[in-house]
Amino acid sequence: MSTVRRWIPNQHGAWAMLAVPYLAGVLIGSPTWLQLPLFLAWLLAYCAVFHLEQWVRLRRASRNPRAAARHRRPALVLGSATLAFGLPLLVAEPWLGIAAALAAPFLAVNIAYARRNRERALANGLVAVVPACGMLLVALRAGGGQVAEGLAPALACLLYFAGTVPYVKTMIRERNSEAYRRGSVAYHALALLAAAVLNPWLAVPFALCFARAAVLPGRGLRVPVVGAVEVGCSLLLLGFLAGVYG
Template identity: 45%
Template sequence: MTVAAPLDRPPGRVRRSGSARRFVPPQHGAWAMLLVPYLAGLLVAGFRWLDLPLLGAWVSGYLLSYFALQAVKTGRLRRFGPQLALYGPITAVLAAPVVVLRPAVLLFAPAYAALLGVNVWYARRRRERALLNDLASVAQSCLMVFVVAAVAQVPPGRVLAPFVIVLLYFTGTVLYVKTMIRERGSVAYLRASVGFHASALIAAAALGPVAAAVFAVLLARAWALPRHRLTPKQVGLAEIAASALVLAAAALS
């Protein structure tokens, strides 16, 4: 899972300690993509104690997949051996009680495997910034809404609206962030972003007034902010606020 899209890091160095560089990916947007779908599912399906190891397995699984994909990309398995040796067992230990006590979560394994296969395909070709690869990561992230529901033993239909909301949000954010950073000045990406957000607003309106209001704000963001030169940090801070609005929409729709 290459969760970089919501806040693509622009070219350039970020100063961090050596240990952080080795074990923590330089993908700031990943944390929103990990937490927002998980929290959206939690807000609707309710909390169960198994959600704690689920969250741990989800985060460590992301870290494991990130470094595994780096090994695929570079062809240097030994270079990333320490990270894989750390996060592999942690993921397995944390996932074990979830799988044993809620085996229904395994129903989502084929979808995750297929989407991870997309990530691997792009990693081997060193094209992890490709739009389709970003969208595959978005889909992986948003499926967590259904996994949380399975842990809570809640029917999937009950969390369908939160799933649609976070899926629309992160898909639109992939396009929007590209217009702010890597594809800044691209008319094609700007049109795609604004067009998608307009369509998302129409879809959100069917989910209720709160979702409609939130996506109206997101549409305004997609149209107005690319006309201003914001730093990646400013873009990220704006997305924290946007994520909070999306969680409110997920909880109230």
């Protein structure tokens, strides 16, 4: 069990970002068998990339060679598993190669930040959000839907998950930064307006997100509570996306 725990990334907040856009794409379109192995490949790819980034980061940042080495095997095994799932899907649906190519520059940026030991940087977090939200379009297309009909819900996901990056920082790493708090609140106010333009019903979950960004920082909430709030907000967004666009 301890070995499995070491192989699973400890970035708990990332799982909602990986799952919600993808599930929204499934619910908005028509679920098909293709979406299940594609989702597994997506999760395996995330785990492989996580260990790759840690290996790259620790080779430069740690004086202990074993710190980086313990990520090498998970990166290789999980990367191989990703290919085992991904290559048959690519043969069946060649357009997935285009999706992978579009995601590659964002991955390169994340690796570059990891190499500089700056993976916690605000910009790096925002870059990671883009391909995750783009998976809504991939899941929708895999279900026979059209990319055009997924643009608005994908943008809604982008607005939400981009906001979680500065907000979570105001709750944990930057909890004493007034500048971060003001920036987070300002962003969420703009995101609320943008979401309402996309669809008036989306103002409901985004208003709640604005309220939590304005009220919760500085209240000393524990990390598990912060995570539970984010899970609730993510599920609320998923429900509204499925209801509005499904």
